[in-house]
Amino acid sequence: MFNKKRYYYLIKIQYLGYRFHGWQKQPKLKTIHLMIDRTLNFILKGKDFKTLGSGRTDAMVSANETAFELFIYEKIEDETAFLELFNHNLPQDLRALAIEEVDAEFNIIQHSKIKEYIYLFTFGQKCHPFCAPLMTTILDDLDIELMKKGATLFEGVHNFKPYCFRATDKGLYIREVESCQLVENTLYTANFFPKQTYTLIVKGKGFGRNQIRLMMGTLIKLGRGEVDLNYIQNSLKPESTEVMDFIAPASGLILNSVNFE
DSSP: OOOOOOEEEEEEEEEOOTTSOOSSOOTTSOOHHHHHHHHHHHHTTTOOEEEEESSOOOTTOEEEEEEEEEEESSOOSOHHHHHHHHHHHSOTTEEEEEEEEEOTTOOTTTSOEEEEEEEEEEESSOOOGGGTTTOEEEOSOOOHHHHHHHHHTTOEEEEOGGGSTTOOSSSOOEEEEEEEEEEEOOSSOOTTSOSOOEEEEEEESOOOTTHHHHHHHHHHHHHHTSSOHHHHHHHTSTTOOOOOOOOOOGGGEEEEEEEEO
């Protein structure tokens, strides 16, 4: 049987996740992967192709920059024209940023990559409804300075099992967070944002299910005075059996960048 040559492309994308049920295809639900494949099927006029994402995002989580790999049996001769056609047919809350050809050795799942997540939030007042797709509002008062100290405790190699949703005994939970900083938000601005907004910025190679949102939830509890810095330190120890119970809302979470090493 004649084996057709396969071509491989890395395509960077961004999207507003607010109306989507996450990345992964699910029956009868609108997902990012579904919209990408549906659009590609239209512009490739039914030719054989396959797509594989660099990772999953949950329902309502957005991405400023992430990627998927396109496997196809026909070379894309004009990548610029292809990208323009792709964007012309994608929904307005999803955009392709760049395309590059990669070789068969490249594996989007296994290839070493650094992910940067940010969590955007404000506190103390009801916000303009337009903030809802991007920012979480905590109506209680928060001790931001204490939360800044708490954020740095997550840096380094720790047991993140307490910060993994429905953790089992088989998962890989000793992970490294390369940096974790809580700062005043200057990354995203809008004239309807409140004057003071904040962002948690987390970088690492791999994260457990809901890990960033569980870390953020614990920092919110710290800011409210429900837990202290010792509680966070102890929760990260190898012997910790703590289970975090507050998952911060999904819509404040943004996958800010994915950089392949």
